[in-house]
Amino acid sequence: MSNDVFTRDYIESYSTQQQEPTWMTDFRLKAFETAEAIDMPKPDKTKITRWDFDTFEHVTNNQSAKQIALNDLPEGIKKFIDIEKEQNLLILRDNVREYVHLSEALTKQGVIVTDLRTAIKEHADLVKQYFMTDAVSVNEHKLTALHGALVNGGAFIYVPKNVVVEEPIQTIFWQDNPAQALFNHVILVAEENSEVTYVENYLASETEAKTVMNVVSEVFAKANAKVSYGSVDHFAHGTTSYINRRGLADRDAKIEWALGQMNDGDTISENVTHLLGDQSVCYAKAVSVGRGDQTQNFTAHIVNHGKHTDGIILQHGVMKEKATGIFHGIGKIEHGGTKANAEQESRVLMLSKHARGDANPILLIDEDDVTAGHAASVGRVDPVQLYYLMSRGISKQEAERLIIHGFLAPVVNEIPIEAVRKQLTDVIEGKVY
Amino acid sequence: MSGSTLEIKDLHVEIDGKEILKGVNLTIKGGEFHAIMGPNGTGKSTLASAIMGHPKYEVTKGQILMDGEDVLEMEVDERAQAGLFLAMQYPSEISGVTTSDFLRSSINAHREEGDEIPLMKFIKEMDGAMDYLEMDKNMSQRYLNEGFSGGEKKRNEILQLMLLKPAIGILDEIDSGLDIDALKVVSKGINKLRNENFGCLIITHYQRLLNYVTPDYVHVMMQGRVVKSGGPELVERLESEGYEWIKDELGIEDETVGE
Ligand SMILES: Nc1ncnc2c1ncn2[C@@H]1O[C@H](COP(=O)(O)OP(=O)(O)OP(=O)(O)O)[C@@H](O)[C@H]1O
Ligand SMILES: [Mg+2]
Numbered sequence: 001m002s003n004d005v006f007t008r009d010y011i012e013s014y015s016t017q018q019q020e021p022t023w024m025t026d027f028r029l030k031a032f033e034t035a036e037a038i039d040m041p042k043p044d045k046t047k048i049t050r051w052d053f054d055t056f057e058h059v060t061n062n063q064s065a066k067q068i069a070l071n072d073l074p075e076g077i078k079k080f081i082d083i084e085k086e087q088n089l090l091i092l093r094d095n096v097r098e099y100v101h102l103s104e105a106l107t108k109q110g111v112i113v114t115d116l117r118t119a120i121k122e123h124a125d126l127v128k129q130y131f132m133t134d135a136v137s138v139n140e141h142k143l144t145a146l147h148g149a150l151v152n153g154g155a156f157i158y159v160p161k162n163v164v165v166e167e168p169i170q171t172i173f174w175q176d177n178p179a180q181a182l183f184n185h186v187i188l189v190a191e192e193n194s195e196v197t198y199v200e201n202y203l204a205s206e207t208e209a210k211t212v213m214n215v216v217s218e219v220f221a222k223a224n225a226k227v228s229y230g231s232v233d234h235f236a237h238g239t240t241s242y243i244n245r246r247g248l249a250d251r252d253a254k255i256e257w258a259l260g261q262m263n264d265g266d267t268i269s270e271n272v273t274h275l276l277g278d279q280s281v282c283y284a285k286a287v288s289v290g291r292g293d294q295t296q297n298f299t300a301h302i303v304n305h306g307k308h309t310d311g312i313i314l315q316h317g318v319m320k321e322k323a324t325g326i327f328h329g330i331g332k333i334e335h336g337g338t339k340a341n342a343e344q345e346s347r348v349l350m351l352s353k354h355a356r357g358d359a360n361p362i363l364l365i366d367e368d369d370v371t372a373g374h375a376a377s378v379g380r381v382d383p384v385q386l387y388y389l390m391s392r393g394i395s396k397q398e399a400e401r402l403i404i405h406g407f408l409a410p411v412v413n414e415i416p417i418e419a420v421r422k423q424l425t426d427v428i429e430g431k432v433y
Numbered sequence: 434m435s436g437s438t439l440e441i442k443d444l445h446v447e448i449d450g451k452e453i454l455k456g457v458n459l460t461i462k463g464g465e466f467h468a469i470m471g472p473n474g475t476g477k478s479t480l481a482s483a484i485m486g487h488p489k490y491e492v493t494k495g496q497i498l499m500d501g502e503d504v505l506e507m508e509v510d511e512r513a514q515a516g517l518f519l520a521m522q523y524p525s526e527i528s529g530v531t532t533s534d535f536l537r538s539s540i541n542a543h544r545e546e547g548d549e550i551p552l553m554k555f556i557k558e559m560d561g562a563m564d565y566l567e568m569d570k571n572m573s574q575r576y577l578n579e580g581f582s583g584g585e586k587k588r589n590e591i592l593q594l595m596l597l598k599p600a601i602g603i604l605d606e607i608d609s610g611l612d613i614d615a616l617k618v619v620s621k622g623i624n625k626l627r628n629e630n631f632g633c634l635i636i637t638h639y640q641r642l643l644n645y646v647t648p649d650y651v652h653v654m655m656q657g658r659v660v661k662s663g664g665p666e667l668v669e670r671l672e673s674e675g676y677e678w679i680k681d682e683l684g685i686e687d688e689t690v691g692e
Binding site for chain 2: 382383384385386387388389390391392393394395396398399402403405406407408409410
């Protein structure tokens with residue numbers, strides 16, 4: 001990396017200043033060594049050699065953790081929260097904890113919801129066990145290595161065995177300082193027979209300031225656990241983002257992703273789930289809107305390892321103006337995954353002549369006794385559908401709006417928290433019109 | 434004069450460069466019910482689609498006037514605003530848009546901005562019309578026409594007709610695929626609108642619909658033209674004798690629009 005602010009010394013002193021245990025300091029230093037030695041990722045069909053992954057500030061907020069009153073939050077943040085109800089909620093502002101609350105009942109049952117910094121101190125063994133070990137690894141490419149070296153925020157969510165979390169757990173990662181980089185790391189562990197719904201919001205001040213986001217989520221669904229994971233990413237135009245969400249599902253486990261990928265800047269976003277245990281299931285649903293001159297490369301990837309596993313990918317994207325959106329859907333069935341099922345559907349709706357969209361379905365099958373299917377399309381708003389709506393008096397613009405919302409609805413409707421679902425709809429509205 | 438008047442004069446229409454309508458003349462006034470019959474492929478749906486402004490149909494000659502205003506100059510939504518409504522032979526399916534949201538947008542499109550229909554009033558009107566058409570209320574929460582059976586789609590078209598109350602309604606094979614009970618219900622919906630301010634053009638192949646919804650005028654289309662017009666008695670003759678006698682009378686061999 002060409003940025004010479006970040007050196008061994010910097011990383012060591014950052015770790016010390018964060019009062020991290022030695023194992024974490026060592027982890028960072030080792031990751032940094034790796035970062036210097038390996039290459040950038042090479043996402044298929046997108047050239048990122050000229051993307052700016054170097055211009056950012058690593059620490060802009062040196063305050064210690066706080067507990068503010070929710071009512072003191074700015075409106076722009078508050079609207080993502082059902083403020084009337086008791087919330088299982090964690091808010092980080094420029095990587096520093098601003099607020100955390102978990103219901104008493106869940107706390108008693110041993111559920112943990114906290115920021116990563118606190119978790120490294122208070123739940124070291126658990127973090128050590130899951131942080132960049134079995135899911136995402138430092139060695140994948142330069143950006144995962146840098147993530148390990150420079151991680152500066154995140155959340156740790158832990159649901160013990162047999163605990164069913166009824167109300168969703170929500171996190172808000174709020175970039176307030178426009179130059180602030182989020183090297184944000186989320187670990188979500190759902191132990192055997194547990195259930196949890198988690199929704200995260202990445203919010204940014206809308207500016208042209210240059211910065212970088214390097215986000216990794218690792219989800220562990222143990223035997224018969226159910227994890228529903230929703231997100232809304234909305235970084236600004238000047239932000240270059242790398243986002244990596246990974247899930248591991250054990251026997252009979254289920255992971256459902258509902259991802260609202262609404263960044264305004266250049267973005268690589270990959271979502272990979274390994275169905276390790278027999279009968280495990282993954283639904284990977286994502287919506288994206290591209291506008292302006294941004295380029296985005298999305299990968300939804302499910303690997304069926306276990307028998308009778310079921311992996312279903314659904315991605316819908318809308319591209320307008322000069323935006324480029326590449327959608328890879330990868331269904332892979334490993335040898336031994338008998339009776340596995342891999343389905344995928346990727347659809348891109350183009351709203352302008354200059355937009356570029358590409359749906360790239362891939363099925364890789366190393367087992368005979370399986371079922372698989374894919375559907376992919378890149379198209380424009382259907383003139384006959386427009387005609388039908390307009391024939392009832394609806395204006396062309398409103399008719400297009402209805403069709404686009406309808407096109408994105410299969411994923412938007414899956415977002416589990418109503419306030420977030422509504423915000424996602426508004427973000428879409430803002431991006432499309 | 435009450436109601437609106439739709440005038441079609443010497444209408445020629447092409448689709449993909451092929452001429453389908455070859456000079457249609459027809460006038461429908463408020464209070465009048467017209468039926469158009471005719472064998473398959475003679476241009477009936479083409480006429481309906483051209484009136485509404487379907488993007489695939491190109492008018493090459495002639496006029497369509499609504500109360501003297503040039504309909505051909507209007508966008509599709511403006512035609513609806515002017516009082517035209519087409520219940521389509523094959524309504525579109527629109528995924529992700531609930532029937533209820535669509536109906537509300539349609540109703541609001543006919544009202545001034547800032548004067549949108551209050552939600553409760555809308556629900557009351559929609560539920561009332563759905564009851565009248567014996568429709569399952571859950572249907573309003575389903576995506577528009579998606580997975581609807583043929584009969585459900587037709588009822589949904591009439592539901593829209595009832596809620597939008599246009600000046601001129603064109604019903605393209607609203608009876609096709611309906612069982613006898615559904616046919617009665619749909620007819621009841623159409624008849625409810627019957628008054629001096631509502632003109633209707635009913636395209637159908639069968640007498641059975643016209644037994645319930647009696648037309649004032651009956652027209653027969655062949656070869657992209659109206660070749661014969663008369664009163665309700667024409668329906669009975671067509672039902673019992675078919676179209677051969679008209680073809681003989683006019684010396685027509687191939688009734689379709691031909692190559
Ligand atoms: N894209 C096209 N290219 C060429 N001919 C077409 C095209 N679309 C429609 N037609 C022809 O136009 C003619 C008239 O069609 P239209 O749908 O108006 O008939 P119709 O009278 O409504 O028939 P039906 O009773 O079967 O509904 C038919 O012969 C049809 O094949
Ligand atoms: Mg027809």
